[in-house]
Amino acid sequence: MMNQSSAGDIPREKLFSKKTALKIGDMILKAKRIAIISHRSPDGDTSGSGMALREMLSGYEKYIENVCVDPMPISFMYMPGIQSYKTDFSPKDFDLIITVDAAAKHQTGMNETKPELFSGSIPLVNIDHHISNEMFGTVNLVEATACSTTAVLWKFFEVLSWKVTPDAATCLLNGLMTDTGSLQHSNSTPESFRIAAKMLAAGADLASIRKNVFQTTPVSTLKLWGEILNRVDIDDEGVVVATVRQSDFEKTGADPKDISGAIDYLNMVPEAKYSLLLTERLGKVKGSLRTQRDEVNVSDIAGNFGGGGHVKAAGFTVPGRLQVERRFKIIPEEKKSEGVAQKI
Ligand SMILES: [Mn+2]
Numbered sequence: 001m002m003n004q005s006s007a008g009d010i011p012r013e014k015l016f017s018k019k020t021a022l023k024i025g026d027m028i029l030k031a032k033r034i035a036i037i038s039h040r041s042p043d044g045d046t047s048g049s050g051m052a053l054r055e056m057l058s059g060y061e062k063y064i065e066n067v068c069v070d071p072m073p074i075s076f077m078y079m080p081g082i083q084s085y086k087t088d089f090s091p092k093d094f095d096l097i098i099t100v101d102a103a104a105k106h107q108t109g110m111n112e113t114k115p116e117l118f119s120g121s122i123p124l125v126n127i128d129h130h131i132s133n134e135m136f137g138t139v140n141l142v143e144a145t146a147c148s149t150t151a152v153l154w155k156f157f158e159v160l161s162w163k164v165t166p167d168a169a170t171c172l173l174n175g176l177m178t179d180t181g182s183l184q185h186s187n188s189t190p191e192s193f194r195i196a197a198k199m200l201a202a203g204a205d206l207a208s209i210r211k212n213v214f215q216t217t218p219v220s221t222l223k224l225w226g227e228i229l230n231r232v233d234i235d236d237e238g239v240v241v242a243t244v245r246q247s248d249f250e251k252t253g254a255d256p257k258d259i260s261g262a263i264d265y266l267n268m269v270p271e272a273k274y275s276l277l278l279t280e281r282l283g284k285v286k287g288s289l290r291t292q293r294d295e296v297n298v299s300d301i302a303g304n305f306g307g308g309g310h311v312k313a314a315g316f317t318v319p320g321r322l323q324v325e326r327r328f329k330i331i332p333e334e335k336k337s338e339g340v341a342q343k344i
Contacts, residue, residue, distance in 0.1 A: 014144040021159040031096035038068040039102040040109035044178025049100035052171035069109035078212040101149040103130035147192040150175030166203025173204035224254035228262045240275040280322040
C-alpha cells in the first residue's frame, strides 16, 4: 500500500531503528522455519518484500513459506519464486512469522482465522512503512517516512551487511516503483531516488518491471477505459466526471480492478479542480477522487459521502445505482446588432 504521509510529527518508534534491524537479523538467523505474510489484495510492495526476503534467505538452511490469503496478480508473476506463494498455512509449524507492508492485523486477512498469530506465542516481526501501523508485532521495524516497505528492507539488509542479489534487488525495486508510481507520487523523496539507484546498482532488472508491471494492459481493460474515456465531461466548476456502469464490465469482460488506471487519465486535465470516477457495481456506487491542485482536499469531499482517504486521492462508497440525467438550458439569442453598435 502506498504511504502518502510526510515527515513531521512522526513518533520515534515509527522511524528506522538500526538496533531493531539488528535484533530482527538475529531472530531470522536463529529461526529454522519462517513464514512471510503479505497483506490481502497484494500489491507490488507486499509481494516484492515477500519475494526479496525469500531470495535473501535462500542461501541459509531454512524453510521459508510465503503466504497471502489472495492470489498474486499476473503482473507480478515475473518475480523469481513467486509461484511458491501459498494462500493458507499452519502457524504452529513455524518458529518465526514476518509480516510485510501490513499496517493492521486485519490486513493480513488472518486476524479472525488465525488469532494465534498475534497472541505472542510465536515471535512476530512486523516490517512496514505506514504511519498508521498498529505495531502489532513482537518486534516492529516501521519507518513511516519510507516510500515503500521494500525501501525499509533495503536499509535492513544494509545494516546487516547482507549483499543484495540481483533477483532480490528486482523484487525490492518492484515494491519501490509501484508504491511511488514510478517515482512520481508525492511520497518520492530524495532518499527514495537514492535507494532506487542502489537497487539498480545491485542489479535490479528495471526493464522487466517496466514490461510486466507498467506497460502491460489486456484488451479487455483497454476497452473498459475506452468506455470510460468516451464519457468524460468537465462541468462549469472544473470537475472532471466519468462513469462506469455494471454493464460495461459485462460488455468488455474487464475486472473492477482494471478501472484504477482510468482514474489517472481523468486526473490529467490541466484546468480541472479535481476528477471523479463513479463506478456502479453490485448495488453500490463507488466514487474515486483525484486532484493535482494543492488547494483542493479530495479527502474532505469523500468525507461528505462517508468516505475518506488522502488529500490528493480519496474515495467513497454508497449503496445505490447510477441513473442518467439529461439537462438542457435555453440560451436566449442576443440582439447582437444593438450591442455591436453601442461598442463602436
Ligand atoms: Mn507499501
